[in-house]
Amino acid sequence: MSISPLEPSQLLVEDSRPSPVKTFKGHEYYVSSVSFLPSGQEIVTASYDGSIRTWDIETGEESGDALLGHKGDVYSVALLLDGQRLVSGGEDKLVRVWDLGTRELVGRPWEGHSELVSCVDVSPDSRFVASASEDSSVRIWDLDSGEKVFEEMRCEGPVCFVKFSRDGSKLVTCSRDSHVRIWDWREGTLLVGPMEGHEWAVRSAVWTLDDKQLISAGFDSKIRRWDSETGESIGEPVVAHEGYIYSLALSSDGRILASASGDHTANLWDASTLERLATFGHEDEVNSVSFSPDNKRLATGCDDRLIYLWNVPQLEGDKKSKNDSFLDVCPTAFLDAEFAADTS
Template identity: 80%
Template sequence: MEDSQPSPIKTIKGHEGVVWSVSFLPSGQEIVSASSDGSIRTWDIEIGEESGDALLGHERAVRSVALLLDGQRLVSGGMDKSVRVWDLGTRELVGRPWEGHSDTVSCVDVSLDSRFVASASYDSSVNIWDLDSGEKVFGEMRCDGLVDFIKFSRNGSKLVTCSGDAHVRIWDWREGIFLVGPMEGHEEDVYSAVWTFDDRQLISAGEYSEIRRCDSETGESIGEPVVAHEGYIYSLALSSDGSILASVSSDRTAKLWDASTLELLATFWHKGQAISVSFSPDNKLLATGCYDHLIYLWNVPQLEGNKQSENDSFLDVCPTACVDAELAADTS
């Protein structure tokens, strides 16, 4: 059942702009965040203070970060149209910025074998980069609107895109052709999606405030959509055991759902719009990044009897705040 007005266990202050992206490092002891103030920062969650120097170099808002599995490097994309790789040990840029987009880089993702990086842009394209060389290695994939979100499938062969034309597409990214879609159902911009562990299903959400499931092989809807918020849904995340779904919204809430039944478990209220979200590796904490420049930490309620979802194949996504150009322009 939903808790009544739970309070954050910690509020982290330090950014001077919207927190577009938050993610726990593999240790679970630190969070990395990216902001419209142009910085990427890491935070010690026990003391709630910054750990190490800020990663500086983007000329405008940093919209997205994606961690490599080793937790030692991360990839970022921003409104300066560049993609960058950073070493968290030295706090320095690795190589040169990658140039190839003509508009804001809204989202980045790293393949699970850490060989390739995908970048999505408001120029309606997706680029694929070789992580080691920094060279663009596969042709552009283009959507009919702004590309807000991308995510590699677990087996690495496919890529999902969510875009401003209200469609979800699944691509063979090596060939630059789409395999499934454009999927119908969403009525406005789609901002986020999650693959299942076996890559058979997707959960997606966006401007229309609905959470939808679909079959990733056919593109057909699974079950009825759930009206989850009273505003835009900016980002989704799944706990690593697949039992809990998190959503964050412009209605100033983060919500937790039983991933099997979509029963509401908790609502976390913020002072401003909730933009980005991440589960800790042990699924005991939730981090949210917000329009009010703050990062909030919340306790995650445990399902009764350690209940596992029927959909326990869900993967946790690398959270990214994927929002529309109008909001981005307001906070650049």
């Protein structure tokens, strides 16, 4: 799928930075991971307080009991397509599977890593789980049995991030050694890389809709684009933030990229040109970012223990009429200001 470049004027912006629609309060320490459930009506978050929580977007309240079981920080959560189960990884070196209906652990935790589990991801067919660890390895697990598919894939430094390609055939890893790698995860063999260009730890990456390109970011504050077949860098890197970049997300239509940073902001970018479109300001470092399934909302998780919900500004082509303003297409942006103030 080709993505047409967007002109800066195509994004409706306010004179000042937008305010969040809602904030969600309940975690007792840093919020490390945030994702929308497939329904788009709930958000799931993980925290250094050892808990995983789900939130009702309309009420702003927790939906169900917190998922408790990890000993120490929880760093990553990945949802299955059915929205009924999720996988988590954390400081206790374990991978866990949870049932969101019963709020209970499914089976025993998966053991194997010798250091903390920094990231988990679920294959598109929901049959396999990839886990990345500070022990410099990536492991692939059979979701039903909890058994390892093979021993491990190894990088030259702690692995910060892992993500299956959209067609499920490949796996990208991002490491503290500043490299991006692409693997045939069924065989455990390296296909592309190490891809060199980042100057420090690489913390996140997204596949484009056709899997032909990767976009990555990390502690050098830069966003880079890669040819996923050759590993060649595409274009010049963009200095995207004034601090570390912790997380990237791509809208489901492939048009907008979001980045979360230690500079207290989350930015929106034209995914085709990497031109900045909008900035959302926070009170502390932003660790995670996620688009809603319909791309109308953005969720961010922060060091201030809060989860923020934002309206994504509408593109020019999405307006209903030439007279539409930001408030016309996003009417709740300020109507919920009182709620946000009460929960911050």
